[in-house]
Structure formats: C-alpha cells, structure tokens
Amino acid sequence: MSRANAGTKGVPRADRELQIVRAACEVFGTVGFAKASVAGIAADAGISKPLVYQYFGSKEGLFSACLTHGAELLASDMERVAADDSVGLERGLRTLDGIFRILEPQPWLWRLFFDRTAPESGDVAAARAFYTDRITRLAMEGVGELMALVGDDDPLDVSAMTAVWMNVVDTLVTWWLDHPEVTPSQMTERCYRLIVALSGAEPPAQIVADPAAR
Structure with missing residues (x-):
C-alpha cells in the first residue's frame, strides 16, 4: 500500500488528504477503529x-x-x-448492483459503517447519523414506490418494509464480502434470481444482461 512519492512537497493538499483517507479506510475497515494505529496508517500512506x-x-x-x-x-x-427511470424491484436491483461495483475494489468500506469499536459521539457519530438519514430516506422513497405499485400507501407498511429492505441489503452485501470469488455481475444475477424466487415478479432482465445498465 505504500506510495513512494506520497507526502513529498508539491503534492496538492486535497490529493494528499485523499491518499491518507484511502489508506486509512482499508486499515479501519479491516481491523476496526480500536485496533487501528495512526502510525501504521501513516506508514501505509507513505x-x-x-x-x-x-x-x-x-x-x-x-x-x-x-x-x-x-x-x-x-x-x-x-x-x-x-x-433514473427505474422503480420498484428494478430500482432495488440497480441499487444493489451499484453497491457491489463500488465495493469490489474496496470491500472494507462497508465495514466502516458497522464498526462497534468506533466512537459513538462527536464527528464520527454526526457523520454516521447524517449518512444513515440520507440513505434511509432514499430507501424509503424506493420502497414507497414499490408499495404504491401494489396499491399500498400505508405509512407504517412503508416504514416496516424499509427496515426489512435495509436489513436485506446489509445481509446480501455481508454474504458477498464473505465470498470474494463472486464477481459483482454474478452477485447481481444472484440477487435477480432471489427476487424472482421470493416475489414472483421479474424486474427487466437487461439489468443483469446489459453492461450499459450497470
């Protein structure tokens, strides 16, 4: 992970900060906040x-x-x-596909959000709360669209299904991270099969067949 020219004069501050953050993400996401060492992160970033x-x-x-x-x-x-124009199960599948592709080169990012050794106050808690709210609102919007398609606009139903969906996403991503031999495309295809098996509804097959849709 060390970079020979890291930290040298002339490197823009934004670039250097991103370099440090990327190195730190891997360390924090691999060993956890409590076990991570700033000295070790600095060494990894060079x-x-x-x-x-x-x-x-x-x-x-x-x-x-x-x-x-x-x-x-x-x-x-x-x-x-x-x-984009996707709604319901199609939107859910596209969301999962995007998550898999972002995490493929940096799987440790996912574990940052669930690090029980991380601080529960201050800037860390504030960042976690901000993004949890932002992502939950997106999930609730998508679930709301799905429920509307079947004629259910009960707010509590939407809230309950949003909680289910977010737990499903975490479970699927965690399973995938434990099976690194599975590619993002293969995982998206697996999710497609699972959605069909559970719901009986088939999102457009092009989601898993058309690279341009990913």
Missing part, C-alpha cells in the same frame, strides 16, 4: 504520523473522514439510481 494529525486532528477525525468518504460514494450512487 507520509509522516504528524502530517496525519495536521490534516485530521485526531484518530477520530481521520475515521470520520473515512466514514464520510465511503458513505458519500455509496449515497451518491444510490441517488444516481433514484434519478
């Missing part, structure tokens, strides 16, 4: 430990930056899917 503190202030500040980095990637892609 920069000095004081520079990490100069940019992020603390280990907690660095973790907050990592959480924001990962959550922004995922939330932005979910918003991209929400802005």
Whole structure:
C-alpha cells in the first residue's frame, strides 16, 4: 500500500488528504477503529504520523473522514439510481448492483459503517447519523414506490418494509464480502434470481444482461 512519492512537497493538499483517507479506510475497515494505529496508517500512506494529525486532528477525525468518504460514494450512487427511470424491484436491483461495483475494489468500506469499536459521539457519530438519514430516506422513497405499485400507501407498511429492505441489503452485501470469488455481475444475477424466487415478479432482465445498465 505504500506510495513512494506520497507526502513529498508539491503534492496538492486535497490529493494528499485523499491518499491518507484511502489508506486509512482499508486499515479501519479491516481491523476496526480500536485496533487501528495512526502510525501504521501513516506508514501505509507513505507520509509522516504528524502530517496525519495536521490534516485530521485526531484518530477520530481521520475515521470520520473515512466514514464520510465511503458513505458519500455509496449515497451518491444510490441517488444516481433514484434519478433514473427505474422503480420498484428494478430500482432495488440497480441499487444493489451499484453497491457491489463500488465495493469490489474496496470491500472494507462497508465495514466502516458497522464498526462497534468506533466512537459513538462527536464527528464520527454526526457523520454516521447524517449518512444513515440520507440513505434511509432514499430507501424509503424506493420502497414507497414499490408499495404504491401494489396499491399500498400505508405509512407504517412503508416504514416496516424499509427496515426489512435495509436489513436485506446489509445481509446480501455481508454474504458477498464473505465470498470474494463472486464477481459483482454474478452477485447481481444472484440477487435477480432471489427476487424472482421470493416475489414472483421479474424486474427487466437487461439489468443483469446489459453492461450499459450497470
């Protein structure tokens, strides 16, 4: 993970910060906040430990930056899917496909959101709450569209199904992370089969067959 030219003079601050965050995401997402070492992260990024503190202030500040980095990637892609013409099960499948593709080169990002050793107050808690709310609202919107398609607009039904959907997503992603031999395309196809088996409804097959739709 070390980069020979990292931390040298002339590197724009934004580039250097992103370099540190990417290195830290892998460490935090692999060993957890409690076991992660700022010195080790600095070494992986090829920069000095004081520079990490100069940019992020603390280990907690660095973790907050990592959480924001990962959550922004995922939330932005979910918003991209929400802005297209897909609804219901098709939107859900496209959302899952986007998650798998983002996580393929950086699977440790997912575990940042569920790190029980991370701080439960301060900037970390604020970042987690912000993105949890943003992603939950997107999920509720998508579930609401799905429920409307079957004539159910009961707010509590939508709320309950949103909770179910978010747990399903976490379960599917966690299963996939435990099976690294499965490609994103294969996982999307598996989700398609599971959705058909459970619901009896078939989203457009092009979601899993057409690379342009991914």
